[in-house]
Amino acid sequence: MEVADERLNASTFEELAMPLFDQLFNFAHWLTQNRSEAEDLVQETYVKALKGFSSFQPGTNFRAWIYRILRNTFLTSRTGLKATATVPLDTEDAPELPAGPDTPETIFIERSQQQLLQSAIGTLPLYFREVLLLCEVEEMSYQEIGEALTIPIGTVMSRLSRARKALREKLRQKLQGG
Amino acid sequence: MADDFTAKLDNYLDGELCTVETKSVELHVRNCPACAADVLSRVHLRRAVQIAGRRYQPSAEFRARLQRQVAVRPGFSPARAWLTAASVIAVLLFAGMLANYIGHQRLERQHAFSEIADLHVSTLASTNPVDVVSTDRHTVKPWFQGKIPFTFNLPELSKSEFTLLGGRVVYLEQAPGAELIYQVRKHNISAFIFQDGAVNPAFRADSGPRRRLSFNAQSWSANGLRYFVIGDASAEDIQKLADLLKDAARS
Secondary structure, three states: OEOOOOOOOHHHHHHHHHHHHHHHHHHHHHHHOOHHHHHHHHHHHHHHHHHOHHHOOOOOEHHHHHHHHHHHHHHOOHHHHHHHHOOOOOOOOOOOOOOOOOOHHHHHHHOOOHHHHHHHHHOOOHHHHHHHHHHHHOOOOHHHHHHHHOOOHHHHHHHHHHHHHHHHHHHHHHHOOO | OOHHHHHHHHHHHOOOOOHHHHHHHHHHHHHOHHHHHHHHHHHHHHHHHHHHHOOOOOOHHHHHHHHHHHOOOOOOOHHHHHHHHHHHHHHHHHHHHHHHHHHHHHHHHHHHHHHHHHHHHHHHHOOOOOOEEOOOHHHHHHHOEOOEOOOOOOOOOOOOOOEEEEEEEEEEOOEEEEEEEEEEOOEEEEEEEEEHHHOOHHHHOOEEEEEEOOEEEEEEEEOOEEEEEEEOOOHHHHHHHHHHHHHHHHO
């Protein structure tokens, strides 16, 4: 979603921001894990974005821009500070292992245990959860994710890889009743 | 299955590999059952996360609240205020000028009507109201030859109530013209004929029968000539004479 128009105003903001409302709320809820906090986070994001809309560079990615505002707002909140306090970031990856034909995740999905999968996503560390959701749910490109999270593409790739690995591990644990 | 290749699979499924690498992965997956199974497993997981990840929906109340907050509100803008003020002033000025123009036009038309009425009254008040005395249009019309810079046709009145009394040369704002005096039931009516382009624009406004100072009058133009018919006869008589003159002009 790129804005080429040089004239930015409140009307343009509404046109660009409101279609992203559902997605932003969903993402905010995943970050905060709480409906009320998600509403506050989305509301604050829109207020900040509207106020700072004049600083938005036309021709750049609006979606990445507003997601960045939401995520930064979350990181400075009490819940966000707590969530980031215990997460080790971007360490060297262990070699990637094949998923295999009868992997826990495929069995999980076949059993349609959506709730347990959601629970597994919810228990992922914040930095894995957000990168996974931006890639899989929001279908953002690595470039876009990098802009939203303010990290290089290389970090996006490694963090995404580790997030997927962590999710598989969570699913294995849940399958084994752990 | 090589580790570096396995690491590429997610990038491949994310559509983030270049064309060459994508083709290379596709070729390998087609010939390697283990990698094919791995790809399938990852695709399953991606789809499942995609569905599970779209979990939370905002409430309608929250949506409405935020929509109200974001909705464009026409705020005070100095530039817009100036523009509005300038527009209002421009409209008022234009309306004032238009009213002034219309008023001026009306005044000029009234003045023109008064001029015609004065000519008519002064003719009637004169001891010699006509210079050529004749009821015959074929006598009156030639009399004007050489006296005015145009000619005109006069109506045949034998089948009408009107009688031609005669004519005289008159001047309207230095423009020479013909005045013809008709009578109907003892009411005298003046018919003035001038060159249309020679008289003031205020005299050029066509009008149906109009009444002012108890005179009825009518004005029109035909063949480059401006006609005025005025008298104390009824509006109907004025109209009849005007129609006769119009018919004569067309013949």
